[in-house]
Amino acid sequence: MSAPHDAGFTALRSQLSEAASEFADGPDALQEILLGIVDDVDRAAREPLEIFPVCHHSPASATAMARRLRERQPKVVYLELCEDMAPLLPELRNCTLPVAVQAFATDVKGFPVEWAPLSVVAPITEASAEYQAIAYALDTPGVELVLVDRSSDHVFQWEPRAADSTQPADPDAAPPEEEAALHGDAVGVEIGDLRPRFAELEEHLLRHGRVRHWSEWWHQYVELPLGDSDHDTYRQVMFLIGSLFRRLAPGDTRRVRVDEDRERHMWTRMREHLAATGTDPADCIYVCGAFHAASRVEEFGVDGTDTFAIAPRTETVWQHGLIPSSHAAIEAQFGLAAGSVSIAATVWGKNLKRTGVAPYRMAGQAGARKTAKAAAKKTAAKPAAVPPGAAPDAAAGSPAPDRLTGFLRQPPVLDRLDEDELLGWSVEIVRAARRNGYLASTADAIAVFETSILLAGMRDRARPTPYDFQDAAVTCIEKESVPGRRDVRRLVEIMMGGDRIGRVGYDALPPLARDVHDRLAPLGLPLERRGVQRALLDIAGRPELALCSDVLWVLKYLMPAGAARPIMGERKLGERPIQESWDLALGTHQRALIELGYEGVGIEQVLEQRLRRAAYSPHATAASVLGTVEDATLYLRSRRLADELGTRALEVLAAERSVDGAPEVLRRVRRLLAYYRTSEPVLPAWIEAFVTTAYRHYCTLLPTACTDEEATVGQVAAMLGFLFGMESLALSLGCDRTQLELAVAQCHPEEPAKVALLWGAQVHLGTLTRAELRTRCDGLLGNPLVLPAYPQYLSGFVQALEPVPGLADFVVEAVSNAFGRLPDPLLLPWLPTLIGTLRTSGAELAPLLIREAGRIFPGKLAALDTWVPPWLAPARPPTARPARGTSGPRGAALLAAHPQTCDALAELLGCDGGWAAAEPDAAGAVLLGRHPETAEALEALLAGV
Structure with missing residues (x-):
């Protein structure tokens, strides 16, 4: 695989071989590394298809890229970037850099579910070689831009999968600052990830270079020397660095395999394109990271083998778009020193002024017209600047002159102090x-x-x-x-330049984001700007703003906190807004708005999908599904979707075997019933079925929950609250009250709070009188062994106010008796426990107790000395009951004055007799003699008036 040795690098090979023999124990290991690096440089320089190695966000790479493109004017630019991101690149002209090209997928197929959502970003800055290549290719007629790197789908295909796999995270996680989190949890992909993967090597370079971090070392020893170098010197130095870092990388088999597969993929795609179009390799340029430039795979070069088979993509549907980026986000995601990208942008501007190179900028971006005119003038006036003493650049594929020897031997350039x-x-x-x-x-x-x-x-x-x-x-x-x-x-x-934050223009936004801006246009605010803006909605005076209010509430539900925050106004079931005030920061959270566009074409569609996803999740509970019903009614006003999700809630409830969500179910069912009773002529069928099913369901689970240690008192109280509160509706729909009575009779709790709660339920059902309950509480206060647990009993009584609110006066009586009867040595240590119990267990029910105490206790301090509690006041003597067959004069007079009432009562009681032809008093006496119970009821009513 080694390329034939060229005379241009013979001297360098000899020097490195002598150095290896002198400084190492033997020439084998070190000589193999050093000579292998030279072979890599020679091989990459000889390739007929010109390889242009770059480093990410390097001003020297960007300057050399712009200079080379203006000199050579290639017809095809092969770029190391995910091949599926190509359609988005023309939209860069509508954006303010830096931005990132993003591939996003929410519905994953072929990947672990825990990885969802999948996101890949490729950030692009103006001071980067990839942007120079993109701008040149897209704005120069007759030039084709071809992305050859693996697709976003393959990025995750090549990730390792374990039993507890989660979405792969970058080791240099972004800090919590807002600007550094613009990329979210996306996997970063960029051109030229050039950094030593051998920790000892990086430590050695930093120590001997007297710098603190890698970004500073690169700036001092690579950026500055290469800023004014010629093309051949730049290429050979970058080939050298990439080969060095590659040969000294640790033996991470997985990472090496991914790197080599990427190189095989890129060369395979380039050869496919050359074969399909018939393009001459001499008219092409291949822009890639220096780490991948000096590759040793068999597929390397236009004459390489075609043995690499590219796997098909999975069925995952990927969405693509542009999201705003920033210098801080790039630094955080790729492990660069804070401020290094901003400093690189400053150095980029200095390089342009010093070298006279005209950069490429896409038409439509800020400064593009001015830069294009300046570039045209410079190109027409003189050729590109060449450093003094530099030989003309060698053509691709021809033997390259040795520029490494001179570069490595030259002393460091000491710039004069400015x-x-x-x-x-x-x-x-x-x-x-x-x-x-x-x-x-x-x-x-x-x-x-x-x-x-x-x-x-x-x-x-x-x-x-x-x-x-x-x-x-x-x-x-x-x-x-x-x-x-x-x-x-x-x-x-x-x-030094600040953390420049990019912005995606309106025309480059997905349809959903553009629709949001259009629908919020009546607010008259520049929503594309960063920062917080105040929106005032007078809906009563301008009814058209009600549509803006609907959009803002949906955005509040879907987007992160702070994107749309209501200051005044709220949305409740059955209520219509009059005035609202909002703090909007859609420009700051532009990435989140763009990612919503990957899920649908409208925010209502996205919200409906999320509600369905939450309702049909394997972890959904009856309470959470009822929450989706409420949200669908509140934000979408969709009866169809609410009925569908309500039916789903009924299915989930029937499958539950715990009472964990009982309090939330009770609260949500109460709100939904109140809404439907006031806004609908009849209750929906699903909520009627839900009430009957929940009634039978909670009756079945009640005895078990009372003895279950994991079931809290609040959960049991919520069950009873549902059973007692929905009892009338459930009975009207066909349920049987006997089932509830049997369930309460089968409860045998041991926990003091649950015991007190059961006593309250028995009082409500009539199986326990208040006198008996008072006697039991007195027994608790009189038993020294039970006194430490008395706060738990009170906690149960407080929780019993949820199903039996009529016990409020008795709870006040129980607390008052405790304070009145217990001595201070026992009461004072017990008081913090009581307060803590009431605070944690009865916070929501405390207002009911406070109102009841205010009704019972005297309002003035002076009246407290003579005040007698109602439960200690002497009982009123019973009213004398008239003898059967007689009636008091008041009852006879009342019946004579109102015969219609007597007729109605007689008909209700099934009496057939009519009024006798006698005096009114006598007729009333006869009727009362027949029905003494009615007379007694009327007498008691009159006594209370």
Whole structure:
């Protein structure tokens, strides 16, 4: 597989062989590595199809790319980028860079379900070689752009799968800052991932280079020397670095296999295109990462083998679009130092001014017309600049002259100190620090200036780099604390170019996002801008804004927190809004809005799909499905969907064997019943079936739940609340009350709170009187062994207010008796437990107790001394009962005055007798004599009036 040796690299091979023999124990291992690197460079340089190695977001690569494209004008550009992303690239002209091309899939087929949703992003910045190639190919007539890297589907096909597989995550996870999270959890794909994979090698380079991280090493020892180099020197150095890092990579079999499969895939696609179109390889250029340029696979080159079979894609349907990106997001996802991409953008601008190279920019983007005119003038005026002493570039496939020897031998170029630039940096960072709360002064600016020069000298640099200046600023200004939100290191990054955040234009948005902007147009707000904007909706005065309100509530449901946040107004079942106020940040959360477009063509469709997905999930519960019914009614106003999801809730409830969701089921059923009773002529069939099924279901589970230690008191109380609250409706629909009575009779709880709850249920059913309940509570207070558990009994009584709210006065009585009868040595240690129990178990029911206590207790302090509790007041003597056959004068007079009432009562009781022809009093006496019970009831009614 080794290419024939060329005379151009003979001297370099001899020198490396002598060095290997001198510095190693033997020439074999080291010589094989060093000479193999030279062979890789020679082989890549000889390839007839020109290989252009690049590094991601490298200003030197972008400058060399722009220069080479203007010199050679290739007809076909092969680019290392996912082949299925090609249709999206023309939309870059409608965006503000940086942006990322994204492939997104929610419904996965052929992958583990735990990986969903799948997302792949390829970020693109203006200061990158890939953008220069894309802009050239798309804006130059007769040039074809072909993406040859594996598809997004193959990215996940080649990922390892384990039993507990989850979506593969990048090891350099993004920090929680908003700008660094623009890519979400997507897998990053970019051109030229050039970094040592051998940790010891990277550590060695950083230590001897006197730098802190890899980005600074690359800037100092690669970016600056290659910024002014000729084409052959640039290619050979990048081939050398890529081959070195590849040969010294650890033996990770899986990663090596993925790298080699990518190279096989790319060369196979290129040969297929050449064969299909008949294009001459001399008219093509292959833009790829330097790590993949010097490949050793058999499929390498236009004359390589065709033994690699590309696997078919899975049935997963992929959606493609553009999402906003930022420098911070790129740095976080690909493990770069903070601020390195911003510094690269600054160096890119300096390279253009120094070299005179005209960059490519797509027509329609900011500055494209001006740049195009400038490039045309420069191209017409003079040829591209060539460094002094550089030989003409060799053509692809011809023997390349040895430029590596001269490059490796030349001493480092010590740029002279640009005092004006450094002084401007020092003054600007002090100004920025003072704006952010630092006590910085002119003395600090001088200190930063001198410290930057000192640090550069210690690191063998005559001219301080931005990284030297950043360290000096942190040392001289930050000192001990950070007074504001940003530290000095972040201020330097902003000053050097800032975290530029891209934006996807309206024309490049998916249909759903464009539809949202169109429907919110009546608000009159620039929603594409970043930041928070306030929207005021006077729906009563402008009824057309009701449609905007519907859109905003759906966006609040679908998008992350903060994208659409209501300040005033709420949406409840059966209510219509009058006025609303919103804080909108759709421009800040543009990525989330774009990803909604991958799920459907409208937000209502996306919401319906999500509701169905939640309802039919294997982990769905009856409570969660009822929540989807409520959401469908609230946000979509869809009776059809609500009925479908309600039927699903009925199926899920019938299959449940626990009572965990009983409280939520009770709350949601109450809200839905109240809504349907006020807005519909009849109840939907599904909710009637749900009530009857739940009635029988909870009756069956009640005895088990009372003895189950995992079932809480609140859950049992919710079951009883459903049974007692829905009893009248359930009985009218055919249920049997005997089933409820038997279920309560079969309950034998042991937990004190559940015992008290059962007593409350028995009072409601009539099997336990209040007098008996009061006697039991008195027995608890009189038993010293039970007193420590008395708070739990009270907790059960409080929870019993859910199914039996009429017990509120008794609960107040039980608490009052405890405070009145227990001595302080026993009461005070017990009081925190009581308060904690009531707070945790009865927070929702406390208002009911407070109202009842306010009704019972006196309103003034002076009345407390003479106040007697109602449960201690003497009983009223019974009213004397008239003898049978007689009636009091008041009853006879009342019946005589209102004969219609007596007739109605007689008919209700089934009496056949009529009024006798006698005096009114006598007739009333006769009738009352026949029906003494009615007379007693009327007497009691009059006594209460």
